[in-house]
């Protein structure tokens with residue numbers, strides 16, 4: 001069951017009561033989100049079954065295509081900024097040819113997954129939260145539960161599958177565009193020849209960087225799905241509730257992505 | 271076993287938003303009858319209905335469906351109890367990204383192993399019965415409120431439930447469409463011998479279709495009676511409710527214009 005009995009709390013007595021309640025609620029919601037996510041992961045085994053195939057394909061399409069435009073711009077500029085700001089510094093030591101390595105490793109390890117996740121959380125994640133919240137407040141989720149159609153398998157699993165598959169692919173796309181963006185800046189602003197830049201870029205990036213980056217991307221995808229769905233199912237109070245769920249889903253995914261991204265880097269590189 | 275009531279509420283108390291929304295609600299719905307719950311908005315009608323399929327759980331008391339306690343059921347048992355119900359939600363609750371056909375076919379696709387041909391046959395049969403064959407490929411957003419409710423009704427009955435719950439089936443509809451929905455509820459219940467629970471604030475349809483009518487007021491059931499006795503009730507709240515909808519003791523339905531132009535009758 002993804003729907004819960006509505007909460008009611010007496011107004012808090014003082015600041016500490018209010019704070020304590022917020023912390024408890026945050027813990028409870030994290031727990032609920034985790035449960036939904038685990039159930040959805042378990043439901044992934046039905047991903048290719050006849051019933052779910054169409055919806056999974058639909059979500060893959062929506063997730064992959066919807067944000068490609070924004071992602072292109074974000075990726076290019078991320079690479080360009082990285083190249084420009086490290087390049088100007090390196091030029092003082094005559095080392096500007098090394099921006100290739102710098103841009104490439106930062107993109108592959110950190111910036112690629114991170115920027116992709118932010119864009120996807122803001123576009124796809126918010127759309128998921130808004131859609132599920134609308135369904136919740138218009139009793140569509142209740143209707144599914146009464147028909148004993150599991151909303152997790154029916155709604156969450158296809159979205160999770162799409163995010164798990166598309167996030168790494170979009171991250172590769174972001175990485176490539178970022179490196180190209182860096183190359184353009186290097187060539188036009190810092191007089192680094194294209195060939196030198198790319199040689200330098202590919203030479204020092206390790207396979208491990210790529211794997212860790214893609215792993216991160218998949219984890220971020222799961223976070224976006226879990227947070228957006230949990231917030232969507234929790235919506236109350238009509239149209240206002242849909243707005244609240246959408247905003248919260250974006251904010252909470254951003255924060256979680258930052259924290260988890262740090263921990264993964266820590267785990268693999270420290 | 272067959273003389274068991276279809277649904278039984280035993281002193282159900284429910285708190286929502288810090289208020290006692292249901293206050294020791296006690297009633298039985300008999301098999302095969304149309305049981306109508308009337309009350310003004312906010313009186314607890316939807317909350318009562320939601321307890322029957324355990325979308326809400328009582329804080330005190332129990333809800334029984336046949337010989338099973340739905341308010342304590344979980345997992346497979348709950349699914350089995352819910353399978354006996356078809357629910358028509360207040361806003362129809364159709365999935366917006368699916369066509370009418372897919373919405374009605376959904377329970378069959380998800381819960382049976384019928385082939386697409388069998389599914390098509392049943393869905394088209396049901397849609398024809400409800401006069402919806404022209405809407406097959408439309409999306410819910412392109413339909414009028416009355417049509418959406420009919421589609422939702424088709425979806426609710428496609429798996430042949432024993433009990434149908436209707437949450438305000440006629441609210442927001444014009445009088446002509448409302449009477450059509452009333453007729454549908456009647457014919458559905460007669461055709462399949464279904465038990466129906468109808469929640470409404472429209473007394474006209476309550477009197478037209480109900481075998482028994484219950485009035486709920488501020489979370490308490492004040493009166494349960496047949497339509498004829500309900501009209502003659504001496505209970506103040508019932509009288510106020512009847513008067514508000516221009517219904518006299520004799521059951522004559524006065525229109526607003528009538529009662530204004532007629533000299534004190």
Ligand SMILES: Nc1ncnc2c1ncn2[C@@H]1O[C@H](COP(=O)(O)OP(=O)(O)O)[C@@H](O)[C@H]1O
Nearest residue numbers: 006286287291310311312313314315316317318
């Ligand atoms: N989720 C909820 N949270 C808080 N209060 C609720 C909730 N659902 C219903 N209520 C309250 O319960 C009362 C009865 O609601 P409901 O059964 O929906 O009324 P109606 O008879 O119009 O269907 C209302 O006063 C409403 O404020």
Ligand SMILES: [Mg+2]
Nearest residue numbers: 315316360438
């Ligand atoms: Mg209601």
